[in-house]
Amino acid sequence: MIENESNYSASRYRTPDGAPADIVIFTIVSSGKRTKKKALPTRELQVLLIQRKIWPFEGQWALPGGFTKETESVYDCALRELKEETAVDHVKLEYFNAYSAPGRDPRGWMISHAFLALVNERQLAHRAAAVDAMDVRLFPVEEALRLELAFDHRQILSDALQVVRRKMMTTKIAKEFLPEAFTLSELYQVIRTVVPDYEEPNFIRKLTSTKSRSAILEEVKDEKGEPLSSNQYSQRAAQLYRFTDDEPSLSIYG
Amino acid sequence: MIENESNYSASRYRTPDGAPADIVIFTIVSSGKRTKKKALPTRELQVLLIQRKIWPFEGQWALPGGFTKETESVYDCALRELKEETAVDHVKLEYFNAYSAPGRDPRGWMISHAFLALVNERQLAHRAAAVDAMDVRLFPVEEALRLELAFDHRQILSDALQVVRRKMMTTKIAKEFLPEAFTLSELYQVIRTVVPDYEEPNFIRKLTSTKSRSAILEEVKDEKGEPLSSNQYSQRAAQLYRFTDDEPSLSIYG
DNA sequence: TAAATAGTGTCTCTGAGACACTATGAT
DNA sequence: ATCATAGTGTCTCAGAGACACTATTTA
Numbered sequence: 001m002i003e004n005e006s007n008y009s010a011s012r013y014r015t016p017d018g019a020p021a022d023i024v025i026f027t028i029v030s031s032g033k034r035t036k037k038k039a040l041p042t043r044e045l046q047v048l049l050i051q052r053k054i055w056p057f058e059g060q061w062a063l064p065g066g067f068t069k070e071t072e073s074v075y076d077c078a079l080r081e082l083k084e085e086t087a088v089d090h091v092k093l094e095y096f097n098a099y100s101a102p103g104r105d106p107r108g109w110m111i112s113h114a115f116l117a118l119v120n121e122r123q124l125a126h127r128a129a130a131v132d133a134m135d136v137r138l139f140p141v142e143e144a145l146r147l148e149l150a151f152d153h154r155q156i157l158s159d160a161l162q163v164v165r166r167k168m169m170t171t172k173i174a175k176e177f178l179p180e181a182f183t184l185s186e187l188y189q190v191i192r193t194v195v196p197d198y199e200e201p202n203f204i205r206k207l208t209s210t211k212s213r214s215a216i217l218e219e220v221k222d223e224k225g226e227p228l229s230s231n232q233y234s235q236r237a238a239q240l241y242r243f244t245d246d247e248p249s250l251s252i253y254g
Numbered sequence: 255m256i257e258n259e260s261n262y263s264a265s266r267y268r269t270p271d272g273a274p275a276d277i278v279i280f281t282i283v284s285s286g287k288r289t290k291k292k293a294l295p296t297r298e299l300q301v302l303l304i305q306r307k308i309w310p311f312e313g314q315w316a317l318p319g320g321f322t323k324e325t326e327s328v329y330d331c332a333l334r335e336l337k338e339e340t341a342v343d344h345v346k347l348e349y350f351n352a353y354s355a356p357g358r359d360p361r362g363w364m365i366s367h368a369f370l371a372l373v374n375e376r377q378l379a380h381r382a383a384a385v386d387a388m389d390v391r392l393f394p395v396e397e398a399l400r401l402e403l404a405f406d407h408r409q410i411l412s413d414a415l416q417v418v419r420r421k422m423m424t425t426k427i428a429k430e431f432l433p434e435a436f437t438l439s440e441l442y443q444v445i446r447t448v449v450p451d452y453e454e455p456n457f458i459r460k461l462t463s464t465k466s467r468s469a470i471l472e473e474v475k476d477e478k479g480e481p482l483s484s485n486q487y488s489q490r491a492a493q494l495y496r497f498t499d500d501e502p503s504l505s506i507y508g
Numbered sequence: 509t510a511a512a513t514a515g516t517g518t519c520t521c522t523g524a525g526a527c528a529c530t531a532t533g534a535t
Numbered sequence: 536a537t538c539a540t541a542g543t544g545t546c547t548c549a550g551a552g553a554c555a556c557t558a559t560t561t562a
Contacts, residue, residue, distance in 0.1 A: 014324045016270045019354070019365050070268050070363045073354040098352055098367055100273070100328040109324045111273050111365070113352055169505040170424075185540075191507065198507075202525065204542060206508045209523065216506055234540040236532040248506040251423040252470055253445065254460045254551075439513075456552065458515060463550060488513040490559040508524080 017108030021078040022065035022153065023093070024116040024160035025086065027124055028177045028193055029138065041233075043193040047144050047157060048086060048124070051135035056106040057150030061139070063157065065112070074113040082117065085136065088124065091117045092176070096163050097156070104152050112151075116160045118176035168194045170250055172216065172243045181220045183230055183238035184208075215248050217241045271362030275332040276319035276407065277347070278370040278414035279340065281378055282431045282447055283392065295487075297447040301398050301411060302340065302378070305389035310360040311404030315393070317411065319366070328367040336371065339390070342378065345371045346430070350417050351410070358406050366405075370414045372430035422448045424504055426470065429497045435474045437484055437492035438462075469502050471495045 025048040030041035049061040064085045068077040075093060083089050093115045100111040124138070139147070144157060167173050168191060177190045188203045200206060207217060220228045220240040229237035279302040284295035303315040318339045322331040329347060337343050347369045354365040378392070393401070398411060421427045422445060431444045442457045454460060461471060474482045474494040483491035 013272065013321065016273050016322075016324075018267070019270050019273070067267065068270075068354065068365070070270075071356050073356065074352055074365065075354070095352060097349060098328055100322065100367075102325050102327065111322075111328065111367075113354075113365075169503070169507065171506070183541085200507070201527090203507075205526095206524075208542080229541095231533075231540095234532090235534050235538075236541050238541055249423070250504040250506065252425070252502040252504065253423065253454070253457075437514085455554085459553095460551075462515080483514095485513095485560070488559090489511075489561050490514045492514055 014109070016111055018110045019068040019074060019113065020065050020105075020110055021068060021074050021081060021113045021115060022063040022099075022156055023078050023082050024063055024114065024157055025082070025088070025124075026116065026118050026141070026160075026164060027121045027138065028190060029121050043189050045141045045193050046138040047141050049137060049139055049144060049147075049149070050085065051137070052150055053135065060150045061137075061144070061147050062150035063153045064136070068113070075115075078113070078115040086124065088117070088119050091119055091123075093117050094163075097159055099152055099156060101152065112156075114156045114160065116163060118164070118173055120177060120179075165195050169198065170248075172248070175243045181228065181230075181240040181242050183233070183240060185233065185238060187241070215246055216244060218244050268363070270365055272364045273322040273328060273367065274319050274359075274364055275322060275328050275335060275367045275369060276317040276353075276410055277332050277336050278317055278368065278411055279336070279342070279378075280370065280372050280395070280414075280418060281375045281392065282444060283375050297443055299395045299447050300392040301395050303391060303393055303398060303401075303403070304339070305391070306404055307389065314404045315391075315398070315401050316404035317368075317407045318390070322367070329369075332367070332369040340378065342371070342373050345373055345377075347371050348417075351413055353406055353410060355406070366410075368410045368414065370417060372418070372427055374431060374433075419449050423452070426497045426502070435482065435484075435494040435496050437487065437494060439487065439492060441495070469500055470498060472498050 027046050027048070028043050029046050030043050048064060050064050052058055052060055052062050064081060066077065066081040066084075068074050072080070075095065078093050078095075079091075082091065082093070094117070095113065095115050097114045098111055099114060102109070104110065104112070141157070141161060145154060145161075147154075149157065164173070174187060174190050174194075177194075178186060184204050184207055187207075188200070191198055218241065220242050222228050228240045230240055231237040281300050281302070282297050283300050284297050302318060304318050306312055306314055306316050318335060320331065320335040320338075322328050326334070329349065332347050332349075333345075336345065336347070348371070349367065349369050351368045352365055353368060356363070358364065358366070395411070395415060399408060399415075401408070403411065418427070428441060428444050428448075431448075432440060438458050438461055441461075442454070445452055472495065474496050476482050482494045484494050485491040
């Protein structure tokens with residue numbers, strides 16, 4: 001029963017040929033409408049892909065990633081690769097699955113570790129400059145899912161998207177896509193960008209009528225305690241909010 | 255930047271020495287009080303451990319698990335090991351993390367894949383018979399966490415416990431610990447066994463006042479549409495319930 | 509009848525939902 | 536004044552919370 005453990009000797013067994021980490025970097029790209037000075041931007045969920053230059057899957061688009069070294073954890077590897085390939089640092093990476101189906105990688109027996117990160121498009125700004133040279137590009141998620149991605153990266157991306165959608169509704173990750181202080185309209189748009197099915201005509205009312213808001217959001221005030229507002233996107237200035245530190249606890253039992 | 259991928263050749267790099275799967279098997283053990291014929295049993299969350307016979311960590315308790323083969327996924331490996339070591343089959347395994355800190359395994363570079371499974375104590379029944387011979391035992395979780403477990407298995411167990419606690423409140427996994435039809439008291443006890451902090455004096459009322467119940471539970475009826483009840487644990491018979499198939503959707507935004 | 513668990517009556521109060529209405533400020 | 540977005544008034548109704556009370560069956 002436990003002979004593998006009892007008699008293990010590294011030299012006697014076939015061992016994996018590598019432990020790559022693949023990173024799904026989501027961002028929301030806002031394209032302000034140029035027709036009017038003030039208007040809510042159009043937002044779109046995008047994912048960062050690289051184009052492979054060599055075998056296998058030469059020329060195809062793939063998730064960024066690379067091989068773990070013996071001296072680092074897979075998390076460290078993902079952090080390192082993310083920094084190397086996108087100059088993005090100080091990001092919360094989330095490990096969400098391993099991919100280990102036999103034959104998934106023509107180079108050999110590779111068990112891949114998939115992480116996802118949400119980064120603000122501002123953090124990707126200087127990266128975007130080097131995009132053409134590096135064969136690195138942001139793709140709208142829906143478009144990326146239609147591409148023939150390398151390896152099982154379409155599956156990984158699809159799984160990542162599901163995780164992000166769930167977390168968008170159940171945690172405060174929306175803040176990764178927002179500035180420190182934001183308006184409720186911005187928040188609503190970010191949620192809708194990630195989870196198109198979410199519709200809440202009374203969104204403002206909902207969050208301003210005590211319960212939910214008090215657990216999640218708080219109004220941003222200046223030094224004198226005056227509420228701060230922004231008219232960046234609208235004629236009428238909108239109250240600014242920030243997320244609280246509370247971790248909302250959810251339960252299906254009430 | 256992407257040189258690892260571009261120039262990869264298995265023979266040129268140090269590769270992992272193995273990809274073990276470790277499985278955290280939780281069960282709830284009910285010990286009926288013998289003093290009275292009918293009384294709610296005392297329930298306790300327990301975890302299945304094996305005692306290692308050889309180096310490394312000889313004699314110490316560890317999570318069951320074993321090495322992945324080239325021809326299987328880590329999930330298949332976990333399923334196989336679970337079946338081999340505990341005779342438990344048809345279980346929903348959940349992958350929840352990878353453990354890859356350098357030096358975590360004295361045998362070499364091992365990236366471990368951790369799964370958890372919730373099994374009804376009935377499913378562990380015949381396994382329990384072979385327990386002494388195999389150096390396999392159930393431990394109360396609190397006790398297991400105080401043991402010096404092999405490898406980083408205490409961390410893995412601790413992480414698994416956190417995952418189970420969260421899922422107990424946010425999904426219907428309670429059903430893994432319950433018979434097909436159960437009373438609300440049983441359900442409440444199971445929840446409390448896993449999440450001791452959860453207290454809800456009005457639990458029955460809460461679940462019987464429409465909203466929550468209708469989404470999660472339904473009354474069990476016989477062929478004539480008569481509600482079924484059980485007096486297994488109480489003088490007065492209690493209504494039996496089962497979980498619906500609906501996946502409850504949670505949101506912090508209301 | 510006492511014990512043990514199951515379940516309800518009833519009250520109050522919050523807040524969800526709907527949707528039309530008002531508010532503000534740039535052009 | 537008009538437009539675009541922000542936010543409120545007001546109504547209704549469901550249901551959460553509290554907690555004492557009743558119900559059912561066995562020993």
